Amino acid sequence: MKVAFLPQSHNALKQLVRYTTIGLFALSASLPSSFVQTSQAQQKPGFKSKVINLAYQTSGDIVKARKQVEPRFKALGVTVNWVGPFPAGPQLIEAMNAGRVDIGTVGETPPIFAQAAGVTEVVYIAGRRPSKGTNQGIFVRANSQIKKLSDIKGKKVAFQRGSNAHYLLARALKEVGLKITDVKVVGLTPSEARDAFIQDKVEVWVGGDPFYALVEKNIPIRNLRNAAGINTLGGFYIARRKFITENPQLTRVFLEEADKAGEWADKNPREAAQALAPDLKIDASILETVGRRTVRQLRVLSPSIIGEQQRVADFYFQEKIIPRKVNIRDAVPPTPLLREITPKRLGQL
Structure with a gap:
């Protein structure tokens, strides 16, 4: 990017x-x-x-x-x-x-x-x-065909650019040999990114609490990578x-x-x-x-x-x-x- x-x-x-x-x-x-x-x-x-x-x-x-x-x-x-x-x-x-x-x-x-x-x-x-980094993550729906982090290549990923979600995603992608430019970034505010994910408008959401807590109470989700060892x-x-x-x-x-x-x-x-x-x-x-x-x-x-x-x-x-x-x-x-x-x-x- x-x-x-x-x-x-x-x-x-x-x-x-x-x-x-x-x-x-x-x-x-x-x-x-x-x-x-x-x-x-x-x-x-x-x-x-x-x-x-x-x-x-x-x-x-x-x-x-x-x-x-x-x-x-x-x-x-x-x-x-x-x-x-x-x-x-x-x-x-x-x-x-x-x-x-x-x-x-x-x-x-x-x-x-x-x-x-x-x-x-x-x-x-x-x-x-x-924190220990468990309060943030890179999320997909529980029934998503995306099974591991490297599978998000080419997928729409929603998050607030210029925030710690940006850093989490960039570092996590680097761990699996990818870059930000390998995904389709959908730049939204944290609440808007959450809503886009809930409404199934994007496949992947990078976010954290308190929105994370709210989402997991409403729909089944999986965390592909939390912020442990990244946002420390x-x-x-x-x-x-x-x-x-x-x-x-x-x-x-x-x-x-x-x-x-x-x-x-x-x-x-x-x-x-x-x-x-x-x-x-x-x-x-x-x-x-x-x-x-x-x-x-x-x-x-x-x-x-x-x-x-x-x-x-x-x-x-x-x-x-x-x-x-x-x-x-x-x-x-x-x-x-x-x-x-x-x-x-x-x-x-």
């Missing part, structure tokens, strides 16, 4: 997002109207903003569901504005690059695609602890570079509360499912399956994690999926700032 070189501009990322969603919608027109612009008025040392814009995706956000951060920010005189839901990471990053989102969480792939498009405003601020990073919290530079205290408070929410969810999977169910509009009994989804706690953005992410980026470049080689460290805050925004409960840099 060839990707044309994209210039270093905001328009470049817009083009990339449109490419990853195959023009299904104009993102700039679909962003929520409730965006609140960050105030630049000085307030007190450690932060300037009176509003923090937090992004969430259609796959659910336990921090939002638990209303975990609101009390801390209210005590500081800061209003929390939840922005979304975004269908996937690429769309969330587009909003962040436009200054409409301050902090959000995504998988491994979207920040790499953004960097490849010349985006410099989006930076990594913390890692998420990885667990994803990242990302932020606007200017926001964390001007608001290190707010960033640290958010990461601390997000980690607490994740710890609670890991220890209380049933209650976490019940908390997420209203936003996701999925029965809590189905969501309990998503306990396999991931460890929701955070981890410090260590050199080893940065190195792992660099290997993911290098793979994309070697496979000619992104137009140029990127240096992950260019999207990591300077060490003094990273130390300032990292809560002690995450560990030492």
